[in-house]
Each structure stands twice: as C-alpha cells, then as structure tokens.
Amino acid sequence: MTADLPRLRGVLQRELDAGAYDFTVPGGLDTVLREQARGEPPGSAVLRMIGALPSSGFGSLTVEERAAWLRRALATVKRELTLEDALTPVTRGTTRMSAAPRTATKKPARAKAPLPDGEAPTTRPRAAAKEKIAPGAAGLDLPIEQAGTGLGPAHLGRLKRMGIHVVRDALQHYPSRHTDFSQTVAIAALRVDQEQTVRGRVVSSREVRMGRGGKMRSTEVVVQDEGGSRITATFFNQPFMARALPEGAEIALAGKVARFRNRPQYSNPEWERLEVDGEGKHTGRLVPVYPLTEGLPQRTMRTAIAKLLERYGDRIEDPLPAEIRKRLGLLGLMEATRQCHYPDSHEALREARRRLAFDELLAIQVGVQTRRREWRSGDAPAIEVHSVADDFLRTLPWALTKAQARVLNDVREDIAQPHAMSRLLEGDVGSGKTVVALAAMLSMVQAGYQSVLMAPTEVLAEQHYRTLCRLLSGEPEPPLHGLVTVAGLPLQVRVVLLTGSTRAAERKDALNAIRFGGAQIVVGTHALIQEGVTYHRLGLAVVDEQHRFGVMQRGELRRKGIEASGAEGRPLTPHLLVMSATPIPRTLALTAYGDLDLSIIDEMPAGRVPIETRFLPPIQRVEAFQHIRKEVAAGRQAFVICPLVEGSEVIESRAATEEYERLRTEQFPELAERILLLHGRMPAREKDRVMRAFAAHEADILVSTAVVEVGIDVPNATVMVIEGADRFGLAQLHQFRGRVGRGEYPSHCFLLADDPSAEAEDRLSVMERTSDGFALAEADLQLRGPGDLFGTAQSGVAGLRVASLLDAPLIDAARKEASALLEADPELALPEHRALRYAIASRTGEVVVETH
CATH class of the missing domain: 2.40.50.140 (Nucleic acid-binding proteins)
Known part of the structure; x- marks a missing residue:
C-alpha cells in the first residue's frame, strides 16, 4: 500500500468538520484522492473508497452526500489503520516506528535537582534525527513533537489534548489576556x-x-x-x-x-x-497569559510559543487580499500574529487582535452567506395571491399587531420572489409568531403547495398541531383526521401530525397523505426528515425554536422539497421560515444566523397579562412557597426550577430529585401525589409523558431542571420559582419566566439565590425591572458572552478565539467584504482568492457557527 492513510484521515476529518463544502484542499478533495490512488494495488482501501464515488468525483455530490461519503470513508481508514497496527510486530527493545535494536547500554546518571518547568537543561541535548521540513507555509503543518519546542512527552501530550498538533495550531493558540509588566x-x-x-x-x-x-x-x-x-x-x-x-x-x-x-x-x-x-x-513587557490545561505551566507555554514564533513566524502567509487590508487598515497576518503574542504596546495589541478578529468573522460570514446562496439557488414557488389568508385573519377575534403585520409583509415579499426565502422570525413567547406562520402556510395551500412545521420536541409539536387546528376551526379540540374547512378553498384542509410516537396505523395514513398530497399542512419533529417521508409539493418549511436544530436538518428539509418537486420535472426549493422565542442580539444574529434575513415581532398583543418578577434574598424565600400554596388552592399550577450545575447533568438531576422529595415531604406533604419531576436524564418518552400530564392538570407543581425552558404551554400555570437564579443567564431566566402568564390570570416569577455576589444581585435586579427580552439578551451578551445565551448546552459562536460579538462595526465590515467577495467570485476559485478559500475552510471546523 502506497497511500498515506494517517494524512488522508486528517484531510477527510477536516473536510467533514468544515461542513463538506469541498473548500479545505486547494483544487478540491478529488485532487488528494487522485494523488493517494497512484500505485495502489487493486482492491485497496483507497480504491474502494474512490469506487463508491460517481465518475464525476467528490465535487459533484451534494453537501449531504459528501458528508455521508466522508463518514463511510473515515470508518474505512480507521479499520485499515487498526488492522495495520495489529499486524505490525513489536519486540522487546523496539517500537513500531523503528525496529533498530539498542547497541549500547546507558550508565545510570547521577541524580540532579530538577530544573524549573519549561527550562532547557544545561547539558548538551541528545542528537535527534533531522526532520525534513516543508518549505514556506507548508512547514507550519509540521507535527508539534518535531518542531523543536524543547518540551518532553508529557507536556507534548498536554498540548495535543488542547488541540495543538502542529506548529500552526500553536501559533494560533492566542493569549486570553496580557499582564502589563512593561x-x-x-x-x-x-x-x-x-x-x-x-x-x-x-x-x-x-x-x-x-x-x-x-x-x-x-x-x-x-x-x-x-x-x-x-x-x-x-x-x-x-x-x-x-x-x-x-x-x-x-x-x-x-x-x-x-x-x-x-x-x-x-x-x-x-x-x-x-x-x-x-x-x-x-x-x-506586556506578557501573554495563555489558556492552559492541568499540568501545563504558563511559563512553559510562553517559552514554547516564543520559540515557535522565532523559528516559524516568517513562514506565515497572508491569504487576505491586499485591497481588503488596505481598505480596512488591517495589519498583515504575520505581524498581527507576532503582536498578538508579544505586543510592542497596547496599541499594537489592539491592532493585532482587530486583524485576527476580522479573519474569524470573515470566515463565519463567508460560511453563512454561502449557505444562504445555496438555499436561494434554483427556483422556488412564487406566491402572490393571499386572499384566503386575508379572509382567515379577518375571522380571528383580534387584529394583528403592527409588528405582526410588518413581519407578515416581509414574508409575503420574500415568497413572491422566484428564489427561496430564508428568514429568521424572532419574537417573545406570546407575541404571535404562529399566526404569521399560519398565514404564510395558507397562501401556500391556496397555490397548491404543502407546508411543514418542524418542532424540537414531541410535546411542542403536539401543541403546534392543536394550536393550528384551533385557529383554523375555531374549536378547542382538533377535528377528526385534522380536516378543517377554510373559507375561499374548494376542499377541506388537512393538518397531520407526525412524531416518533405516532402509532403504526396513524403513521402509515399520515405518510400516504403527505406523499400523495392529501395533507396540506404537516406538523412534526425530526420524524419529518427521516427516511420514508416523501412530500408531494413542498412549498414552505417552518422550523420552530430554530437554535435547537442544525444546518444539516434544515438542509435535509430542502433536499426533500427539491426531490418531491423534481419528480414533476421542475425541481423547486421550498421557502424557509425559522422562528425563535429566544431573543437574539443583532450582532449575534448577523454572525451565527447571517444566512437568514431578520424580522422581529417587538410588540405584544393587547390584553397580555404582565408577569410580576421579584428577587427574594434567602430570608424571604418562604414567601415564594407560600404564594405557590395560595395559587394551587385557587386551582392554578406552579413550576419550580432547580439550579444549573455547570458541566454535570448527573448532579443537576440529583439536585432536582432532592428538591422534589423535599417539597413532597416537608413543604407540601398534602400535595405529595400532585407533584411531578422532570430532568434531563429521563428517557425522552418519560419526559414527554410528564409534560403532557402537567399540561393536562394531572399535577399542581412541576419540579424541573432547565429542560423545561422550551416547549411546554400551560395557560393555567401562574407561578415560576427559580432556585439558584444567579447561575442562569438573563436570556434563559426570561425563557423560564415565559412559561407562566399565558392565560387570563395574574402571574408571578420568584428569583431565589442563596449567596449571590453583588454582580449577580445587579443582574437579577435587571430581571425585576424589564420584561423586554431583547434588552435582556443584549445585557446577557455583554455580561456573560455568547456561550451562555442559550444555556450551557448551546454554545452559539463560543468558538471565536479573538473576535467579540460586541464589535458591531467589525462584524458589519466582515459581512460587507464577504458579500463583495462572493458576488465577484462565488466559489473563491480565482487565483488571488484560493489562499483565502483554503484559510476560511480550515477555520470553519474550528469556529462554531451553530450548535447542531
């Protein structure tokens, strides 16, 4: 076998991590495959992998097909390497890297006092075999153990655990801050x-x-x-x-x-x-302070990176076109890298970080705008008639707010175009997003197209199904088979529900209705994009609580829509509307969700009951539970949210169980059988069962961890008690608060904290003063950063190493430059853009654009 399988594995993994856009290798992955195939014997692993591709190669596949092929190819390479490793003989005194026997016996050395960590010994080091270093920037891919850092195996192992495998990784391991010893x-x-x-x-x-x-x-x-x-x-x-x-x-x-x-x-x-x-x-001087791992001293890291900068720093090539650097006044990449690690002054450090931050933001913008172009490529249904939707809106017992009307107009302008809409609709819980989505669906139905609404949980999907049926029929319960009469349409509209729990007979009926056009509106979970689901004429895909889904799920909906219409001879891309009740600051929306146009419903319908929010110090916490007792006696319900435990769902679940038992035995013994428990380690079906039971008022109090943040709609719930409120971000607290106040009764939210810091008390007082989710989200971004906007499970763009989501001017600049680049060269294939294409592709595996 002549192929370099370890290198090939690295290339394949980087391509998969980068989203399978075929950007990571100059000339595309097919170039590497051709190179690796030279001299391979018939039936080898590499030839088998290539044989699974079409004759037109890897580049001709869709993104989803590329990702599937990459996963299979990586599994093949892993098997081959495991087999090769198992068949390589190992004898005493030899390693698999070298079978040369030892020719001399080393005399025991006299013990010496240890040197400070990271310092080189004064004795002459043992001669090492010279490694051939590739010329120019290619030398930055030299393995870290061959780079002359002076570190031993233990510290090299710690570097690798931090993701530092080659010289380039080390030079891009930027300081988190600097200490001024100047x-x-x-x-x-x-x-x-x-x-x-x-x-x-x-x-x-x-x-x-x-x-x-x-x-x-x-x-x-x-x-x-x-x-x-x-x-x-x-x-x-x-x-x-x-x-x-x-x-x-x-x-x-x-x-x-x-x-x-x-x-x-x-x-x-x-x-x-x-x-x-x-x-x-x-x-x-200004001394760098690096992110570390246990056992790796700061001094050791500084010494190693300083050596690498001196030895390899002049190999750094700048992929950013000179005209962009000149237009924005940016440093060259080599100088920015040096100044970021060891700046000459505070001003030099600011300029260095600005350049490196721009590179990160540009990579994100190129990625999201490429996705946007891909979604909008090809034809889409152009819908201009909305009479059925307008008649439906006039039958509602309330009028749309000005914000709802404005957003609906945005959507109608988008779907009138011959290319696909891709729009993000934001609005607080209860702001009326669903009505806007339903109006768009009815316009699709009038034009002869299907619509789907995908939700992250079965409970939320079922709630959407019931809400759509209630809005269309005016009845409190869904009609038989989901059939409703809509004014202006000659036939009844059928709404179907498809989830993982749908029974076999109902599932078969739903799949047939979806496939042959008997269902005009389809509501469900991930089940909507599984194998076996075929659409008739999919015109609109609505994704709710979109931060719970990833790009691949949205792409799968798109693929199914194109396949369905392609069977009729004219492939059409469905329009996309994604909804979020989690307020997202503008800078984050432009960055993480830059592939979507943004509409905001920033006005609540008239008559919405306000929620009174109070922060209670430990001495007053009894008031919260007294209020629960009073509300339960009046026939209402309450939530009790348990503290967030960073990084440990096990401990969180245990704390919730203990609180559940305490409330049953000490606080509310008379209600012991009317208290339910919900936590993240429960099976999905058990969680759904508990939430359904609480929504049906089979219990009065629900004790839960943060899993209740999204999805449960209980109009009868009027009390929200949040234990350890100082451990949550403002945006997440606002989501919890939104679980109550959905009915006609006055509601209360109590924030409890046993030993809050002064800063935490200030944050919680903000919750008392404002109910504006967007103001809270902006404050959260400034106080806690993007990683906490959706709690610990959702990292947003937490992978940014240098860039700040508070730097709106630089984000706007990166957005404009990415747009101009892609307008002039959509594939970044021109000679002057190839280095930039490669640099951006290598970053897309590092920068987290969206949690999947």
Whole structure:
C-alpha cells in the first residue's frame, strides 16, 4: 500500500468538520484522492473508497452526500489503520516506528535537582534525527513533537489534548489576556499592590524550609539593583529555584509587590535570566497569559510559543487580499500574529487582535452567506395571491399587531420572489409568531403547495398541531383526521401530525397523505426528515425554536422539497421560515444566523397579562412557597426550577430529585401525589409523558431542571420559582419566566439565590425591572458572552478565539467584504482568492457557527 492513510484521515476529518463544502484542499478533495490512488494495488482501501464515488468525483455530490461519503470513508481508514497496527510486530527493545535494536547500554546518571518547568537543561541535548521540513507555509503543518519546542512527552501530550498538533495550531493558540509588566522601576520606588518589574543582580539565593515542621522546601532570593536597594523574592515549594537563579546572575522579576515586615517582597514572581534569555518573554513587557490545561505551566507555554514564533513566524502567509487590508487598515497576518503574542504596546495589541478578529468573522460570514446562496439557488414557488389568508385573519377575534403585520409583509415579499426565502422570525413567547406562520402556510395551500412545521420536541409539536387546528376551526379540540374547512378553498384542509410516537396505523395514513398530497399542512419533529417521508409539493418549511436544530436538518428539509418537486420535472426549493422565542442580539444574529434575513415581532398583543418578577434574598424565600400554596388552592399550577450545575447533568438531576422529595415531604406533604419531576436524564418518552400530564392538570407543581425552558404551554400555570437564579443567564431566566402568564390570570416569577455576589444581585435586579427580552439578551451578551445565551448546552459562536460579538462595526465590515467577495467570485476559485478559500475552510471546523 502506497497511500498515506494517517494524512488522508486528517484531510477527510477536516473536510467533514468544515461542513463538506469541498473548500479545505486547494483544487478540491478529488485532487488528494487522485494523488493517494497512484500505485495502489487493486482492491485497496483507497480504491474502494474512490469506487463508491460517481465518475464525476467528490465535487459533484451534494453537501449531504459528501458528508455521508466522508463518514463511510473515515470508518474505512480507521479499520485499515487498526488492522495495520495489529499486524505490525513489536519486540522487546523496539517500537513500531523503528525496529533498530539498542547497541549500547546507558550508565545510570547521577541524580540532579530538577530544573524549573519549561527550562532547557544545561547539558548538551541528545542528537535527534533531522526532520525534513516543508518549505514556506507548508512547514507550519509540521507535527508539534518535531518542531523543536524543547518540551518532553508529557507536556507534548498536554498540548495535543488542547488541540495543538502542529506548529500552526500553536501559533494560533492566542493569549486570553496580557499582564502589563512593561514598567521597570527602581526597587526603592516600588509601590505595594501594583504589578511592576525590577532588574538587578542576585546577591543571595538559598533553599529555605517553611511551614509546620519545615516540610515545605522553598527558595529565597535577594536581588539588588544599580541603586543599591534590595528586594526579597520567595518561591514557595520550588527548591530548584536556588540553582536556577544563582548568586551573581543578572535577572528581572515581575509581579505584584507585597509588604512583609515593612519591606517590599515578591511571592512566586515571574522571572528571567537577562544574560541567558536576552529579549524578555516573561518580564519587562506586556506578557501573554495563555489558556492552559492541568499540568501545563504558563511559563512553559510562553517559552514554547516564543520559540515557535522565532523559528516559524516568517513562514506565515497572508491569504487576505491586499485591497481588503488596505481598505480596512488591517495589519498583515504575520505581524498581527507576532503582536498578538508579544505586543510592542497596547496599541499594537489592539491592532493585532482587530486583524485576527476580522479573519474569524470573515470566515463565519463567508460560511453563512454561502449557505444562504445555496438555499436561494434554483427556483422556488412564487406566491402572490393571499386572499384566503386575508379572509382567515379577518375571522380571528383580534387584529394583528403592527409588528405582526410588518413581519407578515416581509414574508409575503420574500415568497413572491422566484428564489427561496430564508428568514429568521424572532419574537417573545406570546407575541404571535404562529399566526404569521399560519398565514404564510395558507397562501401556500391556496397555490397548491404543502407546508411543514418542524418542532424540537414531541410535546411542542403536539401543541403546534392543536394550536393550528384551533385557529383554523375555531374549536378547542382538533377535528377528526385534522380536516378543517377554510373559507375561499374548494376542499377541506388537512393538518397531520407526525412524531416518533405516532402509532403504526396513524403513521402509515399520515405518510400516504403527505406523499400523495392529501395533507396540506404537516406538523412534526425530526420524524419529518427521516427516511420514508416523501412530500408531494413542498412549498414552505417552518422550523420552530430554530437554535435547537442544525444546518444539516434544515438542509435535509430542502433536499426533500427539491426531490418531491423534481419528480414533476421542475425541481423547486421550498421557502424557509425559522422562528425563535429566544431573543437574539443583532450582532449575534448577523454572525451565527447571517444566512437568514431578520424580522422581529417587538410588540405584544393587547390584553397580555404582565408577569410580576421579584428577587427574594434567602430570608424571604418562604414567601415564594407560600404564594405557590395560595395559587394551587385557587386551582392554578406552579413550576419550580432547580439550579444549573455547570458541566454535570448527573448532579443537576440529583439536585432536582432532592428538591422534589423535599417539597413532597416537608413543604407540601398534602400535595405529595400532585407533584411531578422532570430532568434531563429521563428517557425522552418519560419526559414527554410528564409534560403532557402537567399540561393536562394531572399535577399542581412541576419540579424541573432547565429542560423545561422550551416547549411546554400551560395557560393555567401562574407561578415560576427559580432556585439558584444567579447561575442562569438573563436570556434563559426570561425563557423560564415565559412559561407562566399565558392565560387570563395574574402571574408571578420568584428569583431565589442563596449567596449571590453583588454582580449577580445587579443582574437579577435587571430581571425585576424589564420584561423586554431583547434588552435582556443584549445585557446577557455583554455580561456573560455568547456561550451562555442559550444555556450551557448551546454554545452559539463560543468558538471565536479573538473576535467579540460586541464589535458591531467589525462584524458589519466582515459581512460587507464577504458579500463583495462572493458576488465577484462565488466559489473563491480565482487565483488571488484560493489562499483565502483554503484559510476560511480550515477555520470553519474550528469556529462554531451553530450548535447542531
């Protein structure tokens, strides 16, 4: 076998991570496959993989087909490598990398005191085999263990756990912040509690024993500067520092100055040997502070990255066209990388981060705008007649708000075009998004097309089914077989529900109705995009709570729509309307959801009952449970949300179970049989059963973790109690609050926190003052960042390393430049854009655009 399977595996995995757009390799993946196939024997793994492709190659497949082929190919490569590994002999004294026997026996070395972590030994290092380094930027793909960092196997393993496998990864491991040690001052002028740098000569360096019984071996170093003043630096639990900083050494110390026995002192400061280290990397400048993993010291990381910058920094090529850099006043990539790690000044650091942030934002914008172009490519049903929808709206017992009317007009303008709509509709719970979506569906029905509404849970899908039937029929319960009469249409409209729990006979009937056009409106869960579901003429896809779905699910709906219409000889792309009750700040919407046009319903219907929100300190928490008792006695219901436990669904579920038992045995023993429990570790069917039972008023109190955030509609619920409210973001608290106040009764939300910080109290007071979800989302973005907008499970664009979603001007600039690039060169195939195409494709696997 001549193919380099480990390299091929890396290429295939990067392509899959990047979304299977065939951007990751210059010339496309077919180029690599041709190269790997040369000299391969018949029946080899590589030839079998290529044989599974059409004669036109990988590039001719759709995105979904490419992803499926990549997953199968990766499984094949994994099997081949496992087999190869198993068949490679291993004998005593040899490794699979080299079978050469040892020719000499090493004498035991005399034990030496260990050196500080990350420092190179003074003895001559063992000669290593010279590795051939590829020329230019290709050398940045050199494995990190061959790059001359001076690190041992343990630290190299820690780097790899952090995702640093090659030199390029290390140079793109940017500091999270910098400490300002640039001010070098005389020892006599030091100020206590400030971070400062001093330089001088070591006049005393000795190991000392400290702590009870003298068990802590530490080092005490005395440094004297040119003015004759002295300062003591103590390195706790680091006896090796006495050898690292011997008497007579010229050194620099940096850190926060303390006062001990009325004299200035450093404790575990940063340090540098001036005669050895030359230009400072740890003192006397803006010093980088890197994200780390356990067991990897900051000093070690700084030393390694400084070496790599010096050795490989001039290999960095700039893929961004010169005219864009000039137009926006951006640094070159090589200079920006150097200045981001070791800036000459605060201004240089700002400019470096601005350049690197732009690259991240441009990659996202090219990705989302490419998706937008792909969705809008091809023909779509052009709908201009809306008389049936207008007649339906006039029958409603209320008039649309101005915001609803404005958004419906946006949708109608989109679906009148011959290319597919792709629009995001935002609005708080109860703002009337469903009515707008239904009006669009009726226009599709009038024109002879189907519509689907996909929801993330069975409970939410069932609620949508009941809501659509109620709005269309005017009856509280769905009609038989979902058949409703709609004014202006010659035949009845059939609404069908399809979920994973749909019974076999009902499922068969629903599938036939969908396939042959008997169902005009289809409501369901992921079941709508599974194998076996075939549409008749799909004109509109509505996706609710869209942040719970990924790009691939939306793409699957698109594919099914095109297939259905293609059977009639004219493939049509369905229009797309995605809805979210989670307010999304504008900058996040432009970034994470930039493939969608944005419409906002920022007005609530008249008569909506306001929700009174109160933050209760521990001493007043009893008031919340007294209010629950009063409301339950009046026939109402209540939610109790348990604290968020970062990173542990197990602990969260246990806490919810304990709270459930406490309420049943201590707080409300008389209601013990009327209290239900809901948490994330329950099977999906059990969760649905609990939510249905609560919605049907088979219980009075629901104890839940954050899984109740989306989807349950209980108009009879009037009390929301949130334990550990200080652990949630404002946007998520607002979602919880939206579970009550859906009926005609006054509702209350109580925020409880046992020991909130002053900052947490300020945040919770914002909840008391405002019910504007968009204002809360903006505040949340500033206070907590994008990673918490949807709770811990939804990371949004948390993968951004440098860019800030608060930088609206830079986001707008990246959006405009991406649009101009794609307008001029949709595939980024021109010679001047190929490097940019490759750089963007490599980033798309790193930057999280949307949680799937």
